[in-house]
Amino acid sequence: MSKKPEGSDSLFGRQLADLPDLLTVEELSTWMQIPVSTLYQWNFKEVGPTPLKLGKHLRYPKAELERWLATLDRREWTGSN
Numbered sequence: 001m002s003k004k005p006e007g008s009d010s011l012f013g014r015q016l017a018d019l020p021d022l023l024t025v026e027e028l029s030t031w032m033q034i035p036v037s038t039l040y041q042w043n044f045k046e047v048g049p050t051p052l053k054l055g056k057h058l059r060y061p062k063a064e065l066e067r068w069l070a071t072l073d074r075r076e077w078t079g080s081n
Contacts, residue, residue, distance in 0.1 A: 016066060022052075022059040 011019065011031045019031065028049075029036045042048030043058065049068040051058040 016062065016069070019062050019065075021062050023062070023065075025051075025058050025060075028060050028065075 011023075011027050012033070014031065020027070023031070025036055025039050029039055039048065039051075039058075043051055049060055049064050051060050051064075
C-alpha cells in the first residue's frame with residue numbers, strides 16, 4: 001500500500017478554485033474520490049482530464065480540470081435522460 005502525499009487529505013471537499021495549480025495523481029484521486037488506478041486507466045485510454053508528463057510523473061493542471069469538467073454531460077453521471 002502506497003503512502004499518501006502529505007496534505008492530500010486536505011484537498012477533500014475543497015472547491016476547484018481552491019486547488020493548487022498542479023495536482024499529483026494522488027491529490028486528484030483524493031479530490032475526485034476515485035481510485036488512483038482509475039486515473040492511470042483514463043490516461044492510458046486517453047479519456048478524462050489530460051495530464052502533463054514531467055519526467056516519469058503525471059501532473060494535472062487545474063485549468064485542464066476546469067476544461068474537462070465543463071465538457072461533461074451531467075446526465076451521464078446522474079442517470080437522467
